[in-house]
Amino acid sequence: MxxxxxxxxxxxxxxxxxxxxxxxxxxxxxxxxxxxxxxxxxxTPEHIKRAAITALEKNLTKYTPTAGIAPLRKAICDWHTAQFGSTYAPNECVVSVGGKHAIFNAINVLINPGDEVLIPVPYWVSFPDIVKYAGGRPEYIKTEAKDGFRLRAEQVDRAIGPRTRILILNSPCNPSGAVVPPDEFLRIYEVCKRRGVWLLSDECYSHFVYGEARPYSIASVADSKPHLITIGSCSKTFSMTGWRVGYALAPAPLVEAMVKLQSQSTSNATSIAQHAAVEALTGPMExxxxxxxxxxxxxxxxxxxxxxxxxxxxxxxxxxxxxxxxxxxxxxxxxxxxxxxxxxxxxxxxxxxxxxxxxxxxxxxxxxxxxxxxxxxxxxxxxxxxxxxxxxxx
Ligand SMILES: Cc1ncc(COP(=O)(O)O)c(C=O)c1O
Structure with missing residues (x-):
C-alpha cells in the first residue's frame, strides 16, 4: 500500500x-x-481511582478545554513548585495524552524540515522517530558506560551545529537509569542557553532515584524558563500508564502552539483521567x-x-x-x-x-x-x- x-x-x-x-x-x-x-x-492508588469514579458519577464525561481542565493545570504547576521549586503558571502548562504526546507536540511545533535534535545514546526508543516524523534529523551523542551513561556539558557543546534546535535530556534515563547530577545538568543547561538551543527535559521518572540521588528538575533554576521545555507524566510516578495523562511546562507562546496542534488532533486528554490526575497531584504521596x-x-x-x-x-x-x-x-x-x-x-x-x-x-x-x-x-x-x-x- x-x-x-x-x-x-x-x-x-x-x-x-x-x-x-x-x-x-x-x-x-x-x-x-x-x-x-x-x-x-x-x-493505581485507591484515592486516585476513587477520584475518577466520583468524576464519572458527577457526569464529568464531556469535552474539556484542549489544554486541560483549569484545576489540573494549576495542580501540575503547584505540584512542580512544591517538588522542585519551579515557578510555572497555568498558562505555561498543557495537559496531553501522556508524556509521549507532550514530547510529540513540542517537537512538532518547534522544528522545521532538516533541523537537528540532539539525542544522547542510549535513548528512549520514541525520541528519534518523533524527530524523524516531524521532518527533523536526530543527531546522536554517545554516552559512555564508564561515565555511568551520564551526559556531559562538553559533549553537548561539541555536538551543537548551525541547525541544532533542541537537546533532549531524559534523566533518570530510560533505558540506562543514568541520572545527571544537578551541577552537570546546570552546565548542560548553560550550554543550551548560550548556544540558543532548547533543552527538552523529560522528567517522567523523576521520583524513582536511588542512593545519593534526589528528585531534581532543571526548572528550579531561576532564569531557565525561556530555554526549557519540561515534560512530566502521571504514568510512572503514580502508576497511571493506562490513564494517559502527561504535561508540558514551557513558555506561554510555545504552550499555545502545542494547544493549537492538539486542538487539531486528539483534543483534550480524557476528562475522567484528568480529574483523577488532580487527585494524584494534590492528594497523599505515600x-x-x-x-x-x-x-x-x-x-x-x-x-x-x-x-x-x-x-x-x-x-x-x-x-x-x-x-x-x-x-x-x-x-x-x-x-x-x-x-x-x-x-x-x-x-x-x-x-x-x-x-x-x-x-x-x-x-x-x-x-x-x-x-x-x-x-x-x-x-x-x-x-x-x-x-x-x-x-x-x-
Ligand atoms: C523516557 C520516557 N519518556 C516519556 C515516556 C512517556 O510516557 P507516557 O506517555 O506514558 O507519559 C516514557 C514511557 O515509557 C519514557 O520511558
Missing part, C-alpha cells in the same frame, strides 16, 4: 513490539517472565514512596543476580526501574548480537527483555524490574540456566 513518506520513515515502538511478542507467548499458555514492560506493576522502596529492593537483587552470572557486567543505575547489563563478553561464537540473544531468551527460557539495539546500544539488554520479587528470582534462575547451557554448547 502506498503510504506517506513520513510514516515509512519510522518504525513501531520496539518496546511495544517486545510486549506484543511476549503477549503472544502468554496467550499460548506459556509462563513468560516479563522484564519487558516500561510500566509500574503496582495498581504510595510513591512505597513504590520507590519496593523498586530499591528489587534493584539490588537483580543487579546482584545478574552480576553473579559469568560474562555479564551490570552497572548500578541511579534511577528509573531498569537495569542495563552488558553482554559483550558472551557474544561472538554462538549468539552474534543482543537482538539475537533477546530472541533466544524468549524462545528457550521464556524471558522477555528489550535488546539494546532498540535504544541505539548494541551489546546491552534492558530489563525492567517493575515486576514482583518472585518473578525476578524466577527470571534470574532462567538466565543462569540459559547461559550455563550456552557455555556448555560446543
Amino acid at each position: 502506498q503510504l506517506a513518506e513520513r510514516i515509512n520513515a519510522i518504525a513501531v515502538s520496539p518496546t511495544l513490539a517486545v510486549m506484543a511478542e511476549a503477549e503472544r507467548y502468554k496467550a499460548r499458555g506459556i509462563d513468560v517472565v516479563d522484564f519487558g514492560p516500561g510500566e509500574p506493576d503496582f495498581p 504510595s510513591v514512596g512505597a513504590m520507590l522502596a519496593e523498586y530499591a529492593k528489587r534493584r539490588e537483587r537483580i543487579i546482584a543476580g545478574l552480576r553473579a552470572i559469568r560474562g555479564i557486567t551490570c552497572a548500578e543505575p541511579q534511577g528509573a526501574f531498569y537495569v542495563f547489563p552488558n553482554f559483550d563478553a558472551l557474544l561472538g561464537t554462538g549468539i552474534q548480537s543482543t537482538a539475537e540473544l533477546a530472541k533466544q531468551l524468549l524462545e528457550k527460557e521464556h524471558i522477555a527483555v528489550v535488546p539494546g539495539e532498540a535504544f541505539g546500544a548494541a551489546g546491552y539488554l534492558r530489563l525492567s524490574y517493575a515486576t514482583s520479587m518472585e518473578r525476578i528470582e524466577e527470571g534470574l534462575k532462567r538466565f543462569g540456566r540459559f547461559f550455563q547451557s550456552a557455555s556448555a554448547a560446543p
Whole structure:
C-alpha cells in the first residue's frame, strides 16, 4: 500500500513490539517472565481511582478545554513548585495524552524540515522517530558506560551545529537509569542557553532515584524558563500508564502552539483521567514512596543476580526501574548480537527483555524490574540456566 513518506520513515515502538511478542507467548499458555514492560506493576492508588469514579458519577464525561481542565493545570504547576521549586503558571502548562504526546507536540511545533535534535545514546526508543516524523534529523551523542551513561556539558557543546534546535535530556534515563547530577545538568543547561538551543527535559521518572540521588528538575533554576521545555507524566510516578495523562511546562507562546496542534488532533486528554490526575497531584504521596522502596529492593537483587552470572557486567543505575547489563563478553561464537540473544531468551527460557539495539546500544539488554520479587528470582534462575547451557554448547 502506498503510504506517506513520513510514516515509512519510522518504525513501531520496539518496546511495544517486545510486549506484543511476549503477549503472544502468554496467550499460548506459556509462563513468560516479563522484564519487558516500561510500566509500574503496582495498581493505581485507591484515592486516585476513587477520584475518577466520583468524576464519572458527577457526569464529568464531556469535552474539556484542549489544554486541560483549569484545576489540573494549576495542580501540575503547584505540584512542580512544591517538588522542585519551579515557578510555572497555568498558562505555561498543557495537559496531553501522556508524556509521549507532550514530547510529540513540542517537537512538532518547534522544528522545521532538516533541523537537528540532539539525542544522547542510549535513548528512549520514541525520541528519534518523533524527530524523524516531524521532518527533523536526530543527531546522536554517545554516552559512555564508564561515565555511568551520564551526559556531559562538553559533549553537548561539541555536538551543537548551525541547525541544532533542541537537546533532549531524559534523566533518570530510560533505558540506562543514568541520572545527571544537578551541577552537570546546570552546565548542560548553560550550554543550551548560550548556544540558543532548547533543552527538552523529560522528567517522567523523576521520583524513582536511588542512593545519593534526589528528585531534581532543571526548572528550579531561576532564569531557565525561556530555554526549557519540561515534560512530566502521571504514568510512572503514580502508576497511571493506562490513564494517559502527561504535561508540558514551557513558555506561554510555545504552550499555545502545542494547544493549537492538539486542538487539531486528539483534543483534550480524557476528562475522567484528568480529574483523577488532580487527585494524584494534590492528594497523599505515600504510595510513591512505597513504590520507590519496593523498586530499591528489587534493584539490588537483580543487579546482584545478574552480576553473579559469568560474562555479564551490570552497572548500578541511579534511577528509573531498569537495569542495563552488558553482554559483550558472551557474544561472538554462538549468539552474534543482543537482538539475537533477546530472541533466544524468549524462545528457550521464556524471558522477555528489550535488546539494546532498540535504544541505539548494541551489546546491552534492558530489563525492567517493575515486576514482583518472585518473578525476578524466577527470571534470574532462567538466565543462569540459559547461559550455563550456552557455555556448555560446543
Ligand atoms: C523516557 C520516557 N519518556 C516519556 C515516556 C512517556 O510516557 P507516557 O506517555 O506514558 O507519559 C516514557 C514511557 O515509557 C519514557 O520511558
